[in-house]
Amino acid sequence: MEDIRDCEIKRHPDYEKFRADAVAAGLRATAGSRSRLWESIVARARLCDVESGEKWRMIILDCLAPVLRTRSWKISREFFVDRHDVQSDMVEAALEAWKATEKGVPVHQVRGAMVKAAVSSAYRRAKVDSLRSLTSDVEALLSLDKMTHVPALKASSVIGAANLQDPDLAEIIRGERQGALFQEVGCVDRMRIFHEQIRSGQRPKMSAQVAGDLALARSGIAGSDNYYKISDFLPAVMGIQEAAVAMGLSEATVRRMVRDGTFPCPVTLMGRIYKVSVKAFMRGVGIQDAIVHPDDVENGAVHAAGFGEVNIAESPTGFDCPDG
Structure with missing residues (x-):
């Protein structure tokens, strides 16, 4: 690393051999153990910091690179964050x-x-990127298309159902919260059509056995077999751009995740266009696929709209949510 001819005469290893030895010595090191090679590297680097500037610091980083690269891959897969951003932060912190x-x-x-x-x-x-970009709700997916925003009660302001002890009440509130969200993003008209299709038998209903296993079908409720999953209301597939919006990341970052194999769910290439299964995406990023009843959803939409006792079928036009 100083005089190549001198190294050759003394039969010192070349840089590739030196780096391989340093990487292996670092991997063998455990808490409390000591590596003579790394002690020599650090001591030499400290002595040369003034004379050689950044050269030895870069050598140390190069020898640490395999370890940092492996950890960055693991972290990017676990938290669905951009690996290049993670690696940049790691280098800065190491220096x-x-x-x-x-x-x-x-x-x-x-x-x-x-x-x-x-x-x-x-x-x-x-952790910061995950909290900022991923969501436990379906709001990000409902907002994929260009929709008309209507002044409405925020869905997040509707009481949550997670901690309620009464399962029937929790079920009602879960549905009303989704209805408030539909109203907020302007999907009321499509929601009404969707519910009409469920009630008329034009769409597959949740089987009574499944509903029973999930402790649904409240006693006395009309249309106890009309439950559906929110994913049934959403488009079956979406593109990379829509997935990027839902994750709060740039499209370039999401495409890089697809190429690197760090995207949270399988992606299908149709011609030259990537397509993502919405249900698989929801499972991959942890968006809850809530099971709701049309009556509860409609009540929540009416409440959020602030119309009082208004027939949901009379909701104003112009709020269509495209099927995508």
């Missing part, structure tokens, strides 16, 4: 750790401190 350990930290602890700082930074990035 900051190098600078922070130049005084008062023994040489045998430096490599571990750099790896720990890099991985911690990657997880912080992943």
